[in-house]
Amino acid sequence: MISMPVIDREKCNGCGLCVSVCHCKVLVLVDNIVTLIEMKKCLSCNRWCTLCEEVCPTGAISWPLEILIEEP
Numbered sequence: 001m002i003s004m005p006v007i008d009r010e011k012c013n014g015c016g017l018c019v020s021v022c023h024c025k026v027l028v029l030v031d032n033i034v035t036l037i038e039m040k041k042c043l044s045c046n047r048w049c050t051l052c053e054e055v056c057p058t059g060a061i062s063w064p065l066e067i068l069i070e071e072p
């Protein structure tokens with residue numbers, strides 16, 4: 001299962017911190033709200049480094065994790 005970064009447009013204040021830390025250049029500001037332009041590149045370039053989530057001061061980017069528990 002591939003998880004994707006989820007952007008909460010209501011929380012984004014357009015500060016651009018996530019754009020500046022993204023080495024893969026897949027985040028851009030559109031009308032002052034961050035937008036992910038190339039999901040595949042995020043995966044292949046940095047393997048979902050999650051830096052964008054770490055630096056975001058408003059919690060506008062999150063990575064939903066799915067925990068699977070296997071029965072023995």
Ligand code: SF4
Pocket residue numbers: 005021022023024025026027041042043045046047048049050051052053
């Ligand atoms: S997880 Fe890393 S590579 Fe992907 S968008 Fe965020 S900062 Fe960029």
Ligand code: SF4
Pocket residue numbers: 011012013014015016017018019033034055056057058059060061
């Ligand atoms: S760091 Fe957070 S608030 Fe700033 S532009 Fe990125 S998503 Fe928006």
